[in-house]
Amino acid sequence: MSIKADNLVWKIGTKRVIDGVSFEAEPGKLLGLLGPNGSGKTSLLRLLAGLKRPHAGRVMLDGQDISSFRRRAIAQRVAFIEQHATTNANLKVIDVVKLGRFPHRTMLSGWTREDDRAVNEALERTGMSGKRDDAWQSLSGGEKQRTHVARALAQSPSELILDEPTNHLDVQHQISLLRLISSLPITSIIALHDLNHAAMYCDRLIVMQAGWIVASGTPQDVLTQRLLREVFSVDAHIETSPHHARPHIHFQR
Structure with missing residues (x-):
């Protein structure tokens, strides 16, 4: 076990920004977090890093509630790279x-x-x-x-959390950075906008919408035409090579 979200709820006023989110990151793997703007990705990452406290639910590190750790102890094992560091x-x-x-x-x-x-x-x-x-x-x-x-x-760190680290980079540097992150022998959770990059480099994906997890699994299981249409409002053709199981998305004009 590495890092686990257990029925997390986080609110701004009466609005639930994160609403009953549960999942467990696979140790040593790269978990991609997808979703349109406002879906709750950044808030979820900050909860996982211990920078926010949930209104309900728990973040667990190796089976122990993160709220029982001192801030220094969390920083010794969880590294967080913000979107605008x-x-x-x-x-x-x-x-x-x-x-x-x-x-x-x-x-x-x-x-x-x-x-x-x-x-x-x-x-x-x-x-x-x-x-x-x-x-x-x-x-x-x-x-x-x-x-x-x-x-x-x-x-x-044992866990690395990254909030859209490829934003504002050119394609060459985006790919170089994602290759680096995917090669690291630690548990990593990364929020991304580019769906093809998520499919190419992430071992598993979580898709969020309005604070909920609406899909989770391998890239080939998650990135379907129906999901892209319903969550991201785009029409696309998804191609999978017999020699390469990861899907590639071709967006329609």
């Missing part, structure tokens, strides 16, 4: 990534070999080692996102 423009890449070690350190502890190892491995895995001394403001959009991922990996 910001960073001090005066920092270097290495300084940004080092921030990921903050949950594992105390006010009096010095920098350790373990901290160095975690930072260097994060830079290496994200392909940012050669940029470690570059200024933040000199980076491209794709490089900034990779640095945010490196900072998250430096936390040594």
Whole structure:
């Protein structure tokens, strides 16, 4: 078991933004979260990361209610990359990534070999080692996102949660970032807009609408013509190659 949502409810006033959501993320796999704007994706991710408290239901980490964890303990195992993550423009890449070690350190502890190892491995895995001394403001959009991922990996998380990390990136950097995330040996939950990218890189999908889960399963089971029409209001032809089980969506004009 890794991370589990148990009948989650979260409201703004009397409106239920998340309404009875339950699922369990498969350990070590990439779970994609889909849905139109306003479906509750970001709110759900923030509940899973422990940044919001549900009005009802529970988020479980290895069978234990996340509300029983201290904030520091959550940050030691759950890394969250926001949709519009910001960073001090005066920092270097290495300084940004080092921030990921903050949950594992105390006010009096010095920098350790373990901290160095975690930072260097994060830079290496994200392909940012050669940029470690570059200024933040000199980076491209794709490089900034990779640095945010490196900072998250430096936390040594068991779970990685990402809210539409490919927004505002060109196609090359979108694909590069998704390849990286899908290759990570940790449990990852990612909100995406691009349905074909979700089909290509995610092991399983959840589709939300108006705060509910309306479909869940493998990409080939979830992404049907009927669902695309009813949830996303688009007509499409879905193609599956006999040599490649993942579906590809062709949108109709």
